[in-house]
Amino acid sequence: MTEPYLIELKHISQMYGRADRRFTAVHDVSFAINSGELVALLGPSGCGKSTLLRTITGLNVPTEGEVLYRDQPLKGVNPHATIVFQTFALFPWLTVQQNVEVALKARGMAERERGPRAVELLDMVGLDGFERAYPRELSGGMRQKVGFARALAVEPELLCLDEAFSALDVLSAETLRGELLELWSSGKIPIQSILMVTHNIEEAILMADRILIMDKQPGRLVAHLPVLLPRPRQRKDPAFLALLDQIYATMAGQTQPEHIELGSAPGEAGPTRLLPDVTVNALAGLFEHLNDAPDNKADIYRIEQDLKLDSDHLLRLMETAELLGFVTIASGDITLSPLGETFAEASILARKEIFAGRLKRLPLFRWLLALLGAAEEHRLDRDVIRTALELEFAPGEAEQQTAIALAWGRYAELIAYDTSTDAITLESPASVPAA
Incomplete structure (x- = not known):
């Protein structure tokens, strides 16, 4: 008999607002996770990734659709799942050990057992000797380790990570990712599966067995990619770079006809296009970089590396540049348009005039x-x-x-x-x- 999925989402939609003003955060999302899998939910900010995570853990009730846990409908909070958030969410007035004991108390563990178990969990995540420290005394990476220890205290089958590494510096995030993978693959923790929400494409490739890609307006699944690379994975591996290029091509899409790109005005039929949250200075930097590239063209994933941009920020920049007609995007490549080249080479005042003309469209x-x-x-x-x-x-x-x-x-x-x-x-x- 086939083992049931650990978690299964069937046609999940999430809408907010009154009947006359409904906003769709997530539309008709279906996927499943098996025991033993690490799955990444990847997509731009605002695509509903965190909403789905809260639905899976029972913190959100979907407007439409059903969540099954081991083939049983999920009712209320999922007792077999826990979340580690982007923010450390520690109680600053409690010591590191006391922060972990809070979760053990919530499980109903006897007071005499909490201390030894909390110490054991902290040792497991590499915080032996810091039991009596307060959160303010720890680095960001160490505070997030306390969050992991507290999540492990409830012995979840499904560990959900909501941008759990994004608030850390690069080295701390890299270390913590590696330590989590080591703990999980060694079987030292009871977790059956991990679902991680991220907008960091490299992070998804480094960690996941499968990547589910979402888009926004409304939030929906657009692709499902297996990651067949052996661990540990190397960023400079040609196969890693090829997958990075494929994911960027999927997420960036390709430039559509103008009436589709621009959307509608408020009050008109059809969706009003959201303005991406980027600065004009950042846009100008992108155009100047492309203007120096051969044929004014570059692989999108190489721009991330060359300019050391966060992938979510780069996607917003490209979306804006495409919306304004300064670039075209196709097959994972971005090309500066003649207008974009003119902007890159123009004076300050001329740039303002060009930008004004594009905004009026x-x-x-x-x-x-x-x-x-x-x-x-x-x-x-x-x-x-x-x-x-x-x-x-x-x-x-x-x-x-x-x-x-x-x-x-x-x-x-x-x-x-x-x-x-x-x-x-x-x-x-x-x-x-x-x-």
Whole structure:
């Protein structure tokens, strides 16, 4: 008889908001994890990875779909799973040992047994001798080890990692990843499977047996890739680089026709395109790098290495550059367009003019400039814009979109913003694009 999946998601969707203002965080996601697997859930920020993790552990109830644990419907909090979060989430007034004992107490372990077991767990993760230290006395990597020890205290079958290494410096993250893999592969911990959420592509390849790739708006699965490389894995291995290139090609996609790329304006039919959270200076740096490349073209994964960018940041930069028409993307390569080359070589003032022209093409900016053009004295409060955008986006996203629009519009000298009054004004009536 075939052993059941450890965890199985069937057509999971998660929506928020009222009936007249529904926001879809996750749409129709299905996948399963077997015992003995380490699976990475990879995707850009905002694609619903953490929402799925909370659903698997029973902290979220999905709007639609079903979660099965060993073939049984999950009801309430999953007692066989635990999460290690990006933030260390330690109690600062408790010692390292006491932080671990909190989890043991929650399990119902007798007080006389907690201390020895906590010491054993701390020794297991390499913190022998630090039992009486307080979190403030530890480095980031050591604090995260306390988080792992506390997670292991509940003896989970499924360990979920929610960007568990992303708050650490490079060396600490590398060390902790290796130590976790060693613990798990040695059988010293009771964990049957690991599900890790990450936006770091290299991290996913280094650790996972399988990689599930998500996209956003709405969050959904777009690819499922096995990782067949032997461990320990080497970043410079040609097979590693080939898989890195394949994943970037999948996540970056390819440039679509303009009407698809741009999306719709607020209030119109169709989805309003989110503005990626990047700065103009970072965009300019990307264009200058591509302008120096042969044929203004580069492998996307090589840009990450050359510019030492976080993969999530690089994907946002590429999305923005593509949205504005400064690059094209296909088959894992990014190519600077003639307009992008002009921008890279232009003066400061010329860059502002070029950027302003591209912003006027974006439906969200056309909407914003038209609102300001029709307003008395071409002036609106920031809250008015944010409230209007909340009809299109979740409240947190609406505030972020307002901030990004202000930053880009001020750089392009299309709008002005008074921080003392939170008033947004049109720089010039000529800023309003023709209908």
